[in-house]
Amino acid sequence: MTDHKNDGSEMDRKSEEETRETEQLTETGAARRGFLGRLGKGGAALAVMGLGAETAMQTMFQRSTLSSAVAAGIEGFHVDGKVDGFIWLNDRPINGELPPHLLHDEVTPFPNMFIRNNGVPPEKAGIDASAWTLTVHGEAANEEKSYTIADLKEKFEHHTLQIWIECGGNGRAAFEPSPRGNQWDLGAVGCPTWTGVRLRDVLEDVGYDADKAEYIGFKAGDAHLSGRDDLDALSRGCPMRKAVEDETLIVWAMNGEDIPEQHGYPLRLITPGFPGSASGKWLTEILVRDREHDGQGMTGHSYRVPRHPVEPGADVPNEDMVVLEEMPVKSLITYPQTGAETSVGSTLKVAGKAWDGHGDVEELHVSTDFGVTWQKADLKRPVNKFAWQTWEADIEFSEPGFHQVWAVATNSKGDRQPMVLPGWNPRGYGNNKAHHIDVRVKA
Ligand SMILES: Nc1nc2c(c(=O)[nH]1)N[C@H]1C(S)=C(S)[C@@H](COP(=O)(O)O)O[C@H]1N2
Numbered sequence: 001m002t003d004h005k006n007d008g009s010e011m012d013r014k015s016e017e018e019t020r021e022t023e024q025l026t027e028t029g030a031a032r033r034g035f036l037g038r039l040g041k042g043g044a045a046l047a048v049m050g051l052g053a054e055t056a057m058q059t060m061f062q063r064s065t066l067s068s069a070v071a072a073g074i075e076g077f078h079v080d081g082k083v084d085g086f087i088w089l090n091d092r093p094i095n096g097e098l099p100p101h102l103l104h105d106e107v108t109p110f111p112n113m114f115i116r117n118n119g120v121p122p123e124k125a126g127i128d129a130s131a132w133t134l135t136v137h138g139e140a141a142n143e144e145k146s147y148t149i150a151d152l153k154e155k156f157e158h159h160t161l162q163i164w165i166e167c168g169g170n171g172r173a174a175f176e177p178s179p180r181g182n183q184w185d186l187g188a189v190g191c192p193t194w195t196g197v198r199l200r201d202v203l204e205d206v207g208y209d210a211d212k213a214e215y216i217g218f219k220a221g222d223a224h225l226s227g228r229d230d231l232d233a234l235s236r237g238c239p240m241r242k243a244v245e246d247e248t249l250i251v252w253a254m255n256g257e258d259i260p261e262q263h264g265y266p267l268r269l270i271t272p273g274f275p276g277s278a279s280g281k282w283l284t285e286i287l288v289r290d291r292e293h294d295g296q297g298m299t300g301h302s303y304r305v306p307r308h309p310v311e312p313g314a315d316v317p318n319e320d321m322v323v324l325e326e327m328p329v330k331s332l333i334t335y336p337q338t339g340a341e342t343s344v345g346s347t348l349k350v351a352g353k354a355w356d357g358h359g360d361v362e363e364l365h366v367s368t369d370f371g372v373t374w375q376k377a378d379l380k381r382p383v384n385k386f387a388w389q390t391w392e393a394d395i396e397f398s399e400p401g402f403h404q405v406w407a408v409a410t411n412s413k414g415d416r417q418p419m420v421l422p423g424w425n426p427r428g429y430g431n432n433k434a435h436h437i438d439v440r441v442k443a
């Protein structure tokens with residue numbers, strides 16, 4: 001068993017090293033974004049020149065068409081079975097997202113589920129699922145106990161829940177200056193169903209010291225990009241309060257089938273409401289820690305945000321960063337897509353999804369006048385806590401021309417999505433700015 005009691009200086013040194021490695025590996029991504037960023041701005045300028053006497057309205061259309069071309073990602077790469085239109089951001093590690101209109105399914109099917117890898121996944125062909133074990137141990141565990149997947153299936157009650165996963169960095173591409181990391185636009189989110197057992201039931205079976213237990217950490221079967229086997233690709237977790245919630249699961253199935261290779265086959269953790277990075281794929285170990293877990297991706301700036309707001313570009317010391325926990329309330333318009341056409345007097349059905357890290361979106365409003373007035377959408381209750389909620393609204397336009405439809409979700413605490421970018425942070429997490437689509441209305 002690995003020794004997890006590294007002293008602080010060892011951890012700092014290790015994570016600095018890893019940071020450098022990741023930086024090198026994402027350099028091409030950053031360069032690509034720089035290039036595309038220039039194309040975006042220059043392209044819009046060219047569009048203005050090319051259009052000559054045309055109206056500003058048409059220029060705006062031009063720009064939004066262009067930005068979807070800009071978001072096209074890398075070419076010539078795919079994972080079998082993923083939908084046409086999947087946006088590949090990187091092939092090592094494999095990362096890709098969806099344009100919002102490809103997230104319209106109520107339950108996200110495999111072809112439309114984003115992929116976020118930090119390292120190299122184990123190949124499904126090389127895995128004997130019947131021999132896969134999950135070992136639970138750690139400072140606050142009463143004993144060390146291992147379970148095969150068959151043991152988990154046999155010993156504990158099964159639960160199937162629809163639960164969304166959103167990458168903490170979803171929306172990062174909008175921040176300036178540009179934080180390093182995958183330049184996610186809007187679609188690093190999805191909501192399949194998951195089948196497995198409660199993490200709580202497994203923890204209770206192992207037994208733990210409730211006074212000592214602070215945090216859960218996971219270990220996984222993917223390899224660090226450097227190929228070094230003394231480094232984890234990712235080893236995050238969550239506080240005990242989250243670990244013992246009803247919806248926190250250890251799962252073996254996604255949408256009723258074996259979890260696909262890229263999504264964690266044969267076993268993964270689902271930590272609802274938290275950034276996707278807390279939902280460890282290819283799960284091999286659960287640590288019951290007596291402190292905040294300090295594995296790969298828990299320390300430094302990783303999946304952390306400044307304790308207090310900072311100015312864009314600020315160099316924030318590690319001690320002023322806190323772990324990103326519940327994701328902010330958010331929504332997407334998944335139907336129709338930007339560029340839709342309608343006419344004055346006819347009804348345009350607009351629909352989408354809404355979700356919230358605390359598990360309860362209360363209201364969804366749409367606006368066609370940039371937020372001056374709002375219309376309440378029909379928002380469904382979630383099929384279970386932490387499933388995203390579908391909504392729709394019938395919109396009519398009284399004036400022809402270029403319009404935007406904006407959607408804003410409000411959670412049960414009264415938190416509402418901002419229409420401008422939320423606060424910049426060093427790694428670009430938690431961007432829940434309201435989404436909009438452009439619509440052309442004919443006379
Ligand atoms: N072992 C392991 N688990 C992982 C990751 C990883 O790189 N390795 N990526 C995490 C991150 S950052 C996210 S957002 C989600 C993405 O899940 P998906 O690829 O199934 O959509 O998985 C999480 N679990």
Ligand SMILES: [Mo]
Pocket residue numbers: 116166167168169275276277
């Ligand atoms: Mo993520």
